[in-house]
Amino acid sequence: MMNPRVLRSEKLSAPDAMRLEHDEMRAQLVSASMEAGPIGDAARRVARLCVPHFEQEEKLVFPIFELLHSLALGDVQREAAAVLPLVSRFCARHDRLHRHHKSIVSAIGALLAAAHKEHNREIATFAQRLWLHERTEDAVIYPMATLAGNYVREALGLRPRCQEDRKTRRSCNIAASGQMVN
Numbered sequence: 001m002m003n004p005r006v007l008r009s010e011k012l013s014a015p016d017a018m019r020l021e022h023d024e025m026r027a028q029l030v031s032a033s034m035e036a037g038p039i040g041d042a043a044r045r046v047a048r049l050c051v052p053h054f055e056q057e058e059k060l061v062f063p064i065f066e067l068l069h070s071l072a073l074g075d076v077q078r079e080a081a082a083v084l085p086l087v088s089r090f091c092a093r094h095d096r097l098h099r100h101h102k103s104i105v106s107a108i109g110a111l112l113a114a115a116h117k118e119h120n121r122e123i124a125t126f127a128q129r130l131w132l133h134e135r136t137e138d139a140v141i142y143p144m145a146t147l148a149g150n151y152v153r154e155a156l157g158l159r160p161r162c163q164e165d166r167k168t169r170r171s172c173n174i175a176a177s178g179q180m181v182n
């Protein structure tokens, strides 16, 4: 018999704004991957890393945000059954997702460098937007997902389970020039 908590969490989906942003990034990755030469090579490497990463975020991270309004209204009990399995899965994979970001940011650096070299402003702008997307997730979205999970657990009298590892929180920084800064 299926666990009703799992059944309910499976019904949660990512907020539209988050899914649409991924969809737009995917579309631009497809377009950039069709470029010839070093830009196309670099874009295809970014796409190989980003496409499965986006899918994991849409399953493990973004659905937690569908509950934020309810949590902000203090409706913890009603939403707890749905968010706890999600938070457990996110916590278990947090470090792996963070490592994805480091690899993706490195690949974006190569794409940005190729775009600068070929004076392709459109691709350079896209690379910077994608970098900003990953940085925002790392600096805001992932910690918010962690906080939401811990908030629910504490409200239910459970110990907070998910903690960010300071060592894994090092820099995914990349300068606008395309140079990596760590």
Ligand SMILES: [Fe+2]
Binding pocket: 022, 054, 057, 133, 134, 137
């Ligand atoms: Fe993402």
Ligand SMILES: [Fe+2]
Binding pocket: 053, 057, 101, 133, 134, 137
């Ligand atoms: Fe990401």
